[in-house]
Amino acid sequence: MADYVADLKKYVPAPNEKAIAGLVKHFGIALKEGSDSSFVSVTDKAEVGRVRDNFLKKKCGLTQADTELDAAIQEIGTRMKAEHRKHRVVFCYLLAEKFGKLGLFGG
Numbered sequence: 001m002a003d004y005v006a007d008l009k010k011y012v013p014a015p016n017e018k019a020i021a022g023l024v025k026h027f028g029i030a031l032k033e034g035s036d037s038s039f040v041s042v043t044d045k046a047e048v049g050r051v052r053d054n055f056l057k058k059k060c061g062l063t064q065a066d067t068e069l070d071a072a073i074q075e076i077g078t079r080m081k082a083e084h085r086k087h088r089v090v091f092c093y094l095l096a097e098k099f100g101k102l103g104l105f106g107g
Helices: 004-008 017-031 045-059 066-079 088-098
Strands: none
Touching: 004 017, 004 088, 017 088, 045 066, 045 088, 066 088
C-alpha cells in the first residue's frame, strides 16, 4: 500500500493519520494495488464527475453548485500538478481538508 502520510506531507505539514485511515477504509477495494481506480485524473470529465458526485456531494454532504465543486477539484489538481499519478486518498484528503470535512473520516 502506498505511504499516504509521506505523500501528504508534501502538501500538509502534519497530516491527520486517523483521517487518512478513514479515507482508506472508505475507498476500500478501489485502492487495490495497481488499480487505475486508486488514482484521480482531473483531465477526465467522467472522473471529475465521480469525485464531485460520489465523494464531495454524497460522502461529504456538500451542496455547492457543480461549478464550484469542479473548481475545487481543479484547484487540488493544480496543487498536485507535480504528481503524474494523483493518489485518490491524498487527493480526497486535500479536498476534505479544503471543505472542513476531515472529521467525517476520523480527523
